[in-house]
Amino acid sequence: MCAVDLAAIPLMMQLLGMPFEAALAIVILNGLLYLLHHLLGDPVVPGWITPAIPLLMAYVATFPEGVDRVHALIAFQMMLGILAIVLGQTGMASKVVRLIPSAIKAGVIMGAGLAAIVVVFDEGGRFEQYPFTITIAVGLAFYLIFSRHFNQLKAKGGIWGTIGKLGIFPIIVLAIIIAPLFGEAPWPNVEWGFSKPDFGLMFREYTVFGVGLPPLMMFITAIPTVLAAYIVLFGDVLQSKALLEEADEKRRDEKIDYNPNRSHLIFGGRNFGMSIFGPDVVMCGPLWAAMHVVTVERYKQGKAAMHSIFGGSGSFRWGTNTGLLLLPIVSLVQPILGIALALTLLIQGYVSVRIGILEARSQRDLGIAGIIAAILVIKGATWAFAVGVLLCALIYGKRFFSGENDRTFVKDLDASRPLDTDTSLPGAERMQDPRPQADVN
Numbered sequence: 096m097c098a099v100d101l102a103a104i105p106l107m108m109q110l111l112g113m114p115f116e117a118a119l120a121i122v123i124l125n126g127l128l129y130l131l132h133h134l135l136g137d138p139v140v141p142g143w144i145t146p147a148i149p150l151l152m153a154y155v156a157t158f159p160e161g162v163d164r165v166h167a168l169i170a171f172q173m174m175l176g177i178l179a180i181v182l183g184q185t186g187m188a189s190k191v192v193r194l195i196p197s198a199i200k201a202g203v204i205m206g207a208g209l210a211a212i213v214v215v216f217d218e219g220g221r222f223e224q225y226p227f228t229i230t231i232a233v234g235l236a237f238y239l240i241f242s243r244h245f246n247q248l249k250a251k252g253g254i255w256g257t258i259g260k261l262g263i264f265p266i267i268v269l270a271i272i273i274a275p276l277f278g279e280a281p282w283p284n285v286e287w288g289f290s291k292p293d294f295g296l297m298f299r300e301y302t303v304f305g306v307g308l309p310p311l312m313m314f315i316t317a318i319p320t321v322l323a324a325y326i327v328l329f330g331d332v333l334q335s336k337a338l339l340e341e342a343d344e345k346r347r348d349e350k351i352d353y354n355p356n357r358s359h360l361i362f363g364g365r366n367f368g369m370s371i372f373g374p375d376v377v378m379c380g381p382l383w384a385a386m387h388v389v390t391v392e393r394y395k396q397g398k399a400a401m402h403s404i405f406g407g408s409g410s411f412r413w414g415t416n417t418g419l420l421l422l423p424i425v426s427l428v429q430p431i432l433g434i435a436l437a438l439t440l441l442i443q444g445y446v447s448v449r450i451g452i453l454e455a456r457s458q459r460d461l462g463i464a465g466i467i468a469a470i471l472v473i474k475g476a477t478w479a480f481a482v483g484v485l486l487c488a489l490i491y492g493k494r495f496f497s498g499e500n501d502r503t504f505v506k507d508l509d510a511s512r513p514l515d516t517d518t519s520l521p522g523a524e525r526m527q528d529p530r531p532q533a534d535v536n
Contacts, residue, residue, distance in 0.1 A: 096386075096415040096418055097415060097418040097419055097425070098267045098428040098431070098432070098435045099263070099439055100122055100126060100415055101122060101419070101425065101428060101429070101432055101435070102432045102435040102436035102439060103118070103122055103125075103375065103377045104118040104119060104432055105432050105436055106148070106152070106376045107121065107375075110152055110155060110156065110168075110376055111160075111165060111168070111301065111376075112160060112161075113297075113301060114296065116291055116292055116296065117293045117296045117300070119290060119291075119292040119419075119425070120292035120293055120294045120296075120297040120373065121301075121369075121373040121375050123290075123416070123420070124294075124372060124373045125369060125375050125377075125379065126412070126415060126416045126419055128365045128369065128379065129141050129365075129415070129416075130409070130412055130413070131361050131364070131365065132358075132361055132362075132408070133408050133409035133412070134409070135361055136352065136354075136357065136405075137354075137357055137361055138339060138351055138353065138404040138408055139335050139339075139353075139358070139382050139408055140383045140386045140390055140408045140412065141361075141362065141365075141380060141383060142380050142382060142383025142386070143377035143378060143379075143383070144324055144327060144331075144380035145211070145377070145439060145440070146204070146207035146208060146327045146446075147207055147324035147327045147328065147378060148214075148377055148378070149207065149211050149213065149440070149472075150210055150320055150323055150324060150327075150476055151168075151171060151320060151376060152214070152376065153210065154167065154171065154317070154320045154475055155167045155168050155171070155376075157475070162306050165300075165301055165306050166313055167309070167313055167317070168376065169302075169303060169308075169309050169370050169371075169374045170309040170314045170317045170370075171317040171320060171321060171324075172367075172369060172370035172375065172378060172379075173314070173366075173367060173370035173371070174314055174318065175321050175325065175363075175378065176365070176366030176368070176370060176379075177363070177367060178321060178325060178363070179325070179359045179360075179363025180360060180364060180367065181363075182356075182359050182363075183355075183358070183359025183363055184356070184360065186356050188329065188332070188355055188359055194496060196483075196487045196491075196496055197454055197455055197456045197460050198455060198459070198460040198464050198467070198483065198487055198498060199326075199464075199467060199480070199483040199484070200326055200451075200454045201452065201454035201455040201460055201461070201463075201464035202451070202465070202466070202468045202471065202479065202483055203323050203326045203327065203467065203468075203471065203476075203479065203483075204326065204327055204330065204447055204450055204451035204454055205447065205448050205451030205452060205454075205465070205467075205468040206451070206467060206469070206471030206472055206479060207327050207447050207451075207471070208444040208445070208446070208450075209444065209448065209468055209469075209471075209472050210444075210471065210472045211443050211444035211447065212440070212441060212444040213472055214440055215437045215441055221433050221434070221436065221437040222437065224279065225274060225279045225434050225437070226279070227273070227277040228273055228277060228279050228280070228431070228434050229434060229438075231269070231273055232269055232434060232438060233437065233441050233442075235269065236263060236266045236438055237442075237445070239258070239259070239265070239266070240263075240385075241445070245259070260389065260392075263385065263438065267431070267435060270434045270435070270438075271427065271430075271431055274430065274431050274434060275430075280431055280434070281430050282430070283427045283429065283430055284426060285423050285426050286423065286426040287422060287423055288422045289420055289421065289422055290419065290421065290422045297373055298372075301373070301374065302372060302373060303371055316477075319475075319479075319480050320475070320477075322476070322480065323471070323476040323480070324378065327447070328381060330450060331380055331381045331382040331384065332355050332359070332382070334384060335353060335355075335358065335382050336355060338391050339353040339391070341391070341395075342391045342394055342404065345395040346394065346395065346397070346398075348398060349403060349404065351404055358381050359381075361381075362379050362380060366378060366379045384446075387408070390404075390407045390411060393407065394407050451464065451468070452464070453504065453506065455503070455504075456498060457498065457499045457500060457501040457503055458501060459490055459491075459498075459499065459501075460498060460499075463483065463486045463487060463490065466482060466486065467479050467482060467483045467486075
């Protein structure tokens with residue numbers, strides 16, 4: 096639990112030149128705000144906005160290191176918080192996302208995933224520091240999380256079922272052992288006592304109380320990156336809703352009331368609060384998908400396994416916060432925090448690219464999305480949005496917002512409507528509905 100939360104520290108040290116103790120203070124402050132979700136009736140395991148981290152880092156890195164970068168991070172997170180609060184209060188969240196063309200949504204989400212992968216494998220990235228450990232640990236992680244073969248083993252129960260329930264814990268333990276064996280990290284120097292976050296240094300040099308409010312122009316220039324981050328995080332809101340509705344069907348003894356507007360108000364408030372008291376590179380997201388899935392799956396096993404969904408999600412975050420205060424845990428995982436971060440980014444990259452592609456509704460959407468994704472990685476969110484809008488306008492014209500659905504994906508097959516294809520699209524005129532004709536009629 097703690098290794099992933101603490102993996103935010105190398106990011107802040109790298110981007111802002113922040114000392115370890117000051118970054119630890121931000122991690123702990125963010126951890127305390129995680130508790131707001133279950134305390135205010137939002138039954139999720141909250142986390143970062145992981146796919147948007149590379150986008151934010153690339154944006155902030157365009158400013159000179161020092162006060163300007165801190166100002167850029169403050170302005171971004173404050174704007175993101177305000178946007179979420181306004182959308183949650185007005186109930187406009189789903190409507191705003193629907194207005195964005197599918198091609199642009201696909202491109203932004205796909206680009207966020209590619210950016211996460213680039214951060215790990217780019218020159219000077221984590222892979223160059225820990226090549227063997229990342230190869231072994233990430234390879235095993237993908238096998239445990241995404242492999243059909245392991246899913247079959249896990250379904251049989253026993254030791255495989257136990258390993259499947261432990262999430263990424265076995266991977267972190269493996270990294271702690273093999274990184275020193277390959278000479279890529281020192282053996283942990285386990286210390287006893289309590290961790291020592293430096294809240295004073297954090298307030299003096301990395302918050303509005305020390306560096307002041309950012310200039311107005313920084314709030315304006317942050318808008319494209321804020322929109323890109325919001326498109327990415329809205330997928331987490333939808334995922335939360337789907338997982339909890341499934342759990343609600345299984346457990347009739349407790350009514351799960353998941354309200355996206357309430358979720359927006361909570362994570363929006365967290366982002367706004369952190370922008371003032373401890374700006375955070377990993378941001379405040381509505382969901383930690385991997386751990387939320389683990390919690391929901393256990394909840395579905397019945398009251399004996401988990402009394403309440405609020406107890407499950409809440410106890411997870413109370414446990415994490417406790418661990419962050421214990422020096423033996425912090426010192427144990429400190430040498431491999433960069434590996435834990437690479438693991439998180441690569442898993443998120445895999446998921447984001449897949450989800451981004453599935454946001455597209457036609458082959459033209461895919462082409463536009465690919466260009467947007469590449470530009471997002473290379474030039475940032477402002478250029479990506481500008482190019483996306485231009486391409487959608489040139490290719491779709493009056494159908495800018497609606498685009499087209501040529502049934503490239505099975506998810507778009509709909510018996511109630513005729514194929515929405517254009518024979519000028521290569522192969523479109525040869526498309527056939529794979530369902531039996533009787534079913535179509």
